[in-house]
Each structure stands twice: as structure tokens, then as C-alpha cells.
Amino acid sequence: MTQSSAHTETKAKPKRKKGGNAGWIPDQHGAWVMVIIPLVVGISVARPALIHVPLAVAWFVGYFAFFAAGLWMKARGPRKQRYVAPLVTYGIICVIASAVVVAMRPTILIFALVFGPLVAVAIWEAWNRRPRSLASGESTVLASCAMIPVTAWAAGDPMTTRLWVSTVVIALYFCGTIPYVKTLIRKRGDRAWFIGSVAYHLVAAVAVAVFAVAGLVTFLAVPAFLVVALRAWWMPWHAERRGTPWRPRTIGFGEMAVTVLVLVAALIPPVA
Structure with missing residues (x-):
């Protein structure tokens, strides 16, 4: 994950030891x-x-x-x-x-x-x-x-423009992961959550495209956020179509790859 x-909703439910977490190590x-x-x-x-x-x-x-x-x-x-x-x-x-x-x-x-x-x-x-x-x-x-x-x-x-733009781009991605993950786990099958999640990701992709056109972020960020938006639609849609939810491990590994993609796009300086 x-x-x-x-x-943490995507975590498989572990077999808890007797007494549960004592609060020293976050699980x-x-x-x-x-x-x-x-x-x-x-x-x-x-x-x-x-x-x-x-x-x-x-x-x-x-x-x-x-x-x-x-x-x-x-x-x-x-x-x-x-x-x-x-x-x-x-x-x-x-x-x-x-x-x-x-x-x-x-x-x-x-x-x-x-x-x-x-x-x-x-x-x-x-x-x-x-x-x-x-x-x-x-x-x-x-x-x-x-x-x-x-x-x-x-x-x-x-506080450079690049610093703030990188912050906004990363925030756009991470804020979207919350409704996205909910459409796969706790809100799986909820139409309102699904539509809201996809709509948010489309708006985020448009915002990043505007940043790219303005020369504030590399154009590599545009396909990166299109991938992010696509997975926000396809993952819950495919799970509903086949009638089987995605395994938490699969969701986690997928997010690892997407996170790296977004970070690379956010950190590469735009071409002057």
C-alpha cells in the first residue's frame, strides 16, 4: 500500500494477535x-x-x-x-x-x-x-x-513557483486516491461515489494540462494524470463487471506504480 x-482500507484483514496493537508501532x-x-x-x-x-x-x-x-x-x-x-x-x-x-x-x-x-x-x-x-x-x-x-x-x-506547483500536483493526486480507494473497498458499487471519484480525477487531469500549457509543469504530467483518471474509472468498473472485488494487494501494487509515475512528472522541471 x-x-x-x-x-489503509485496502489492507487485508490480518490475524490480530491477542490484545491487538499496543499503539507503539503504526499498523x-x-x-x-x-x-x-x-x-x-x-x-x-x-x-x-x-x-x-x-x-x-x-x-x-x-x-x-x-x-x-x-x-x-x-x-x-x-x-x-x-x-x-x-x-x-x-x-x-x-x-x-x-x-x-x-x-x-x-x-x-x-x-x-x-x-x-x-x-x-x-x-x-x-x-x-x-x-x-x-x-x-x-x-x-x-x-x-x-x-x-x-x-x-x-x-x-x-518559495518558488516550481515548489508550489509540485505541491499542488502531488496534492491533486493524493487527494484523489481517497475517494478512488473507497470506490474499490468500502463504497464499492456506490454509484454516487464512483461518479464523484471519476469527475474529480477528470478535473485534476484538466488542471494539470492547464499547468503544462502555461509552462508550470512538464508535459509528462498530462499523460500521467490521464492514467490516474483512467484507473479511477476502469478499476471499479471492471470489478463490478466481473462481480469480484480487487484484492487489496493488487490495489496496493497498482498505486505504487501510479505514485512513482506522478512523482516523476511532478519533479521533472518544465522545459523553458
């Missing part, structure tokens, strides 16, 4: 790409800097803390206690790493205006036991994509 927390493997890629893309578009070390620690441990917090909010009664240790441990480490980042680059606090509302939505949905809602998924995806400009800002690099 390669996508956001919403994409939502699909979220890892959404944690790793923004940091890598930001550094690739900008430049590596020492501040990226504490920033990476704060970002990764922050994800661990968020995962533990989700389990804590979901649990009832005495079971809540088992998640306190990982939540507090990761929370303290995240605060310390974040403090180091702020000390090195105080103006990075401006991004609290972006992350604050997005994280608040995700926490609200988790608190109301809707961690896989569309609002929760999109808010976490957008927060992840916001890390691309954050890495550049942290290093003191200028």
Missing part, C-alpha cells in the same frame, strides 16, 4: 508513503539542510503520536490506559524536536495557520469515531502535502 490513512502501512514523500519531495525541490533532521524527527514521531492518540480515543474504559505510554512518549519527543526546529527557524510557526485547522479536523473526526471519513482523509492528506513547502521554508529556501 502506498497512500494516506484512508488507504496503517499505507500511511507511510504520505509521511515519507512530502519530506523527500521538499528536500529534492529545495536543498538538504541540518534543520531537516529535527524536522524529520518531529514529523515522523508526530505521526506515531497521532496514531496512538487515535487508538486512545477509540478505546473504551480500562483499555484506554494501554495507549497512554506511547501517546505520552511520542508526544514529548515530538514537542522537543519541534522546539528545536522553531529555535532554528522561528518563522516556521507561520505554518501553524495551515496545520492547525487540518489537524483539528482529523482529531475531531477521530474523536467522533470517524477516522476513515472523507473529511478526515482529506485533511490528513493536505497536512502531509503541506510538508513540501515546510521543508523548503525550514532551510531558508525561497
